[in-house]
Amino acid sequence: MIVLNILITNDDGVKAEGIAVLKKVLMQSGHSVTVAAPETEKSATGHAITLRRPIWVKEIEKDGGFFGYGVTGTPADSVKIGVLELASEKVDLVVSGINRGANLGTDIPYSGTVSGALEASIMGYPAVAISSIDPHDPYFETAAAFLVKYLKEFDIRTIPNLGALNINVPSIPYEELKGYKITRQSSRRFDDYYEKREDPYGNYYYWLMGNIKKEKLPEDNDWVAIEHDYVSISPLTIFMNDNRWYEELKKGR
Amino acid sequence: MIVLNILITNDDGVKAEGIAVLKKVLMQSGHSVTVAAPETEKSATGHAITLRRPIWVKEIEKDGGFFGYGVTGTPADSVKIGVLELASEKVDLVVSGINRGANLGTDIPYSGTVSGALEASIMGYPAVAISSIDPHDPYFETAAAFLVKYLKEFDIRTIPNLGALNINVPSIPYEELKGYKITRQSSRRFDDYYEKREDPYGNYYYWLMGNIKKEKLPEDNDWVAIEHDYVSISPLTIFMNDNRWYEELKKGR
Numbered sequence: 425m426i427v428l429n430i431l432i433t434n435d436d437g438v439k440a441e442g443i444a445v446l447k448k449v450l451m452q453s454g455h456s457v458t459v460a461a462p463e464t465e466k467s468a469t470g471h472a473i474t475l476r477r478p479i480w481v482k483e484i485e486k487d488g489g490f491f492g493y494g495v496t497g498t499p500a501d502s503v504k505i506g507v508l509e510l511a512s513e514k515v516d517l518v519v520s521g522i523n524r525g526a527n528l529g530t531d532i533p534y535s536g537t538v539s540g541a542l543e544a545s546i547m548g549y550p551a552v553a554i555s556s557i558d559p560h561d562p563y564f565e566t567a568a569a570f571l572v573k574y575l576k577e578f579d580i581r582t583i584p585n586l587g588a589l590n591i592n593v594p595s596i597p598y599e600e601l602k603g604y605k606i607t608r609q610s611s612r613r614f615d616d617y618y619e620k621r622e623d624p625y626g627n628y629y630y631w632l633m634g635n636i637k638k639e640k641l642p643e644d645n646d647w648v649a650i651e652h653d654y655v656s657i658s659p660l661t662i663f664m665n666d667n668r669w670y671e672e673l674k675k676g677r
Numbered sequence: 678m679i680v681l682n683i684l685i686t687n688d689d690g691v692k693a694e695g696i697a698v699l700k701k702v703l704m705q706s707g708h709s710v711t712v713a714a715p716e717t718e719k720s721a722t723g724h725a726i727t728l729r730r731p732i733w734v735k736e737i738e739k740d741g742g743f744f745g746y747g748v749t750g751t752p753a754d755s756v757k758i759g760v761l762e763l764a765s766e767k768v769d770l771v772v773s774g775i776n777r778g779a780n781l782g783t784d785i786p787y788s789g790t791v792s793g794a795l796e797a798s799i800m801g802y803p804a805v806a807i808s809s810i811d812p813h814d815p816y817f818e819t820a821a822a823f824l825v826k827y828l829k830e831f832d833i834r835t836i837p838n839l840g841a842l843n844i845n846v847p848s849i850p851y852e853e854l855k856g857y858k859i860t861r862q863s864s865r866r867f868d869d870y871y872e873k874r875e876d877p878y879g880n881y882y883y884w885l886m887g888n889i890k891k892e893k894l895p896e897d898n899d900w901v902a903i904e905h906d907y908v909s910i911s912p913l914t915i916f917m918n919d920n921r922w923y924e925e926l927k928k929g930r
Contacts, residue, residue: 618761659918666837
């Protein structure tokens, strides 16, 4: 098999269980791993990056040994500094995850996990984001085992410029996975509302609440794959061009 | 002309000059305007959103009168709460800007300004992001005047589901604009490096630095339009599917 130099990041923080499981399983498979991830939890941080302030890097220990680097920044910061300063060898692949919770449909723009992978792609490195869909009972081992197996059959050198894979794994035992499907990011989204409260000082504050909108989604999309116990693998790009609309606007001139 | 109920946000903060110029010029043109923007500067915040903590809203005064709402959150938070709680009438259009500095190419995933517009599109509202390209000498009046004129000829009801326009305006006097071009998000990106320093306590910290990469870009893209003194109008979508790669992966199974 091919041994890869892998940089791992996440958005749940360097001390999260998902990153520990991922590191252990990738190393057991013979890969070389560097961890560089936010020192604290950075969920829903999107593709934020730290400008105008510096970032600090701390060496994090676990079980009496060196585990990885904690970065006082976002997943995108962690990837940048991980690739440029922290990894001791040239990075072959950046893996962002394993996230505790799904990154499907319109979750993607908010996702620190997916942004970690897309940051790598902007820097010119092959990248994969991986999430376990159930935040309460994630089955990280299932996702890690799937990734190891997929990396044996998938040639990461075929990842196009400015692209990254977004993998979501059902939270079930590995043997119960039906397989995987190549999917598209869906329009799965939330119907939001705010719960308004008054604080002890007489000011109003608001909690964001929401439910998934019931919408009919096309068959080939990320959410439908997951619902049928398939791993969803979506090929993403950092380009957000709406090509059909572009053609219409060009004609309109 | 059509009078619109416009919600304005930005990522430079509710007290930034760009939002004040935009509000003034839109109101002078007869539109009705509500401002809901981050209380403090949130540049490069991407599509971050506040979960697990509440947000507060403050009424901000300017020149002795009510100016708008300052939100203790991100541009995406400001749009959500602006549309759902703060605007007194149904919002027809969300405008995010005027940003101090360009949002072109690979700036877009990091951009709080563009994310403000894309947040509106996820919620089902027509939306536009607008940026003045030169952060040092932005010429906000040029961008505001262009937007007012463009809204007279462009029917916002033609903005597709989950789409938004990303407008970048050269920082020159209005009369010197050559016109506008419908463009695509380019791969314009930065070559990054870190400057490493030691803090007074013996810890290392890192400043992110970078220069724009010299790359040959296709003619129809956002950056080339700007370089030739045209306004760049890119039709964007929240979908990040790489359709060509999707087809290849599907075939590979």
